[in-house]
Amino acid sequence: MRDDLGILFSVVLPCYREAGNLREVVDQICETLEAIPVKYELVVIDDGSPDMTWEAITQLAQDIPALRAAKLSRNFGKELALSAGLEMALGDAVIVMDADGQHPPSLLPTMIEKWREGGVDIIEAMKVDRGRESLFSKIGAGSFYFLWNRLSGFEMRGASDYKLLSRKAVDAYLSLDERNVFFRGMTAWIGFSRAHVPFEVPERRGGSSGWSVFKRVRLAVDGISGFSSLPLHLVTLSGVIFLIFSFIFGAYTLALQIAGRSVSGFATVILLLLLIGSFLMISLGIIGVYLARIYEEIKHRPRYLIAQKIGDASRPEAEDV
Ligand code: UDP
Ligand code: MG
Numbered sequence: 001m002r003d004d005l006g007i008l009f010s011v012v013l014p015c016y017r018e019a020g021n022l023r024e025v026v027d028q029i030c031e032t033l034e035a036i037p038v039k040y041e042l043v044v045i046d047d048g049s050p051d052m053t054w055e056a057i058t059q060l061a062q063d064i065p066a067l068r069a070a071k072l073s074r075n076f077g078k079e080l081a082l083s084a085g086l087e088m089a090l091g092d093a094v095i096v097m098d099a100d101g102q103h104p105p106s107l108l109p110t111m112i113e114k115w116r117e118g119g120v121d122i123i124e125a126m127k128v129d130r131g132r133e134s135l136f137s138k139i140g141a142g143s144f145y146f147l148w149n150r151l152s153g154f155e156m157r158g159a160s161d162y163k164l165l166s167r168k169a170v171d172a173y174l175s176l177d178e179r180n181v182f183f184r185g186m187t188a189w190i191g192f193s194r195a196h197v198p199f200e201v202p203e204r205r206g207g208s209s210g211w212s213v214f215k216r217v218r219l220a221v222d223g224i225s226g227f228s229s230l231p232l233h234l235v236t237l238s239g240v241i242f243l244i245f246s247f248i249f250g251a252y253t254l255a256l257q258i259a260g261r262s263v264s265g266f267a268t269v270i271l272l273l274l275l276i277g278s279f280l281m282i283s284l285g286i287i288g289v290y291l292a293r294i295y296e297e298i299k300h301r302p303r304y305l306i307a308q309k310i311g312d313a314s315r316p317e318a319e320d321v
Helices: 020-036 053-063 077-086 105-117 135-152 166-176 183-189 214-228 230-258 266-299
Strands: 009-015 039-046 065-070 093-096 122-129 161-168 194-199 306-310
Touching: 009 020, 020 039, 020 053, 020 161, 020 183, 039 077, 053 065, 053 306, 065 077, 077 093, 077 161, 077 183, 093 105, 093 166, 105 122, 105 161, 105 166, 105 194, 105 266, 135 183, 135 214, 135 266, 161 166, 161 183, 166 183, 183 214, 230 266
Parallel strands: 009 039, 009 093, 039 065, 122 194
Antiparallel strands: 065 306, 093 161, 122 161
16 A cells, blocks of 8 residues: 555545445545555545535545545535645645546546656646536636636636645645635646646536536636736726716717707617616626625635544554554
């Protein structure tokens, strides 16, 4: 179970309603890692699942001594479950993957091999094909990535949350202590040298995705507002455009008035009122998004709360060196 260098790999698995998938996915991961072979630990985070996920984890922990786990006190969302996992992980390299089988464990040897070659701190599995998704989700993801790339300046098309991070990268990630975390964006933000491994997204093993449309939209808004203040400047910019327009239109109206031919029609007034009204509301909304972010951060609440834990946090090599 150990390699020559005594390097420890941590595999972090955030789980939400994965009771039915976990055993098979974990077995596959263990099999793959033992075949390489490497020394590893599993860090499983139950993101407040309402089903039997925690029971499944408890059972797994009895069979796998290298498994440590935590149950969050409620559903905090995948991003925070990941943060909890990264904080718990003790490995020299940490691999983050989904617990639903959509991140194939067969990719682990390639990722580990690439990391061992040295020189890179982050190895990302890139989706060459997004798998079977609804049209809505494809269009949604497509337009989000387009906007995000433009606004934040980081390329993220095809990026997934299946990544290997070196200890250096994990520590850098954990040093960003905002409450509103966005794993994909923040791992891009921290920089470091990186390599890519392509993969095709297989079908979910069972159960259903824990991401509702609402959660996805919220992630998109958080993702954009967390990485760019451009929307705020756009409000100013559109204000300036309105101002120029109002000068031209004002001068035109005044000229007509002086010539004794005032602009006719109520329709123009109503249209202008509606236009300006909606514009103001949207602008307030945009400011509100940033204000809410400041409020969230300033409260300085803990990112997540842990209800239960399994396993002690000492590096497994301690006793068998
Ligand atoms: N997940 C989580 N908390 C949530 C939603 C999802 O920890 O609130 C986990 C889930 O168990 C899985 C991973 O995040 O391991 C990816 O979730 P899912 O498969 O539902 O997302 P999709 O693959 O559809 O993007
Ligand atoms: Mg999935």
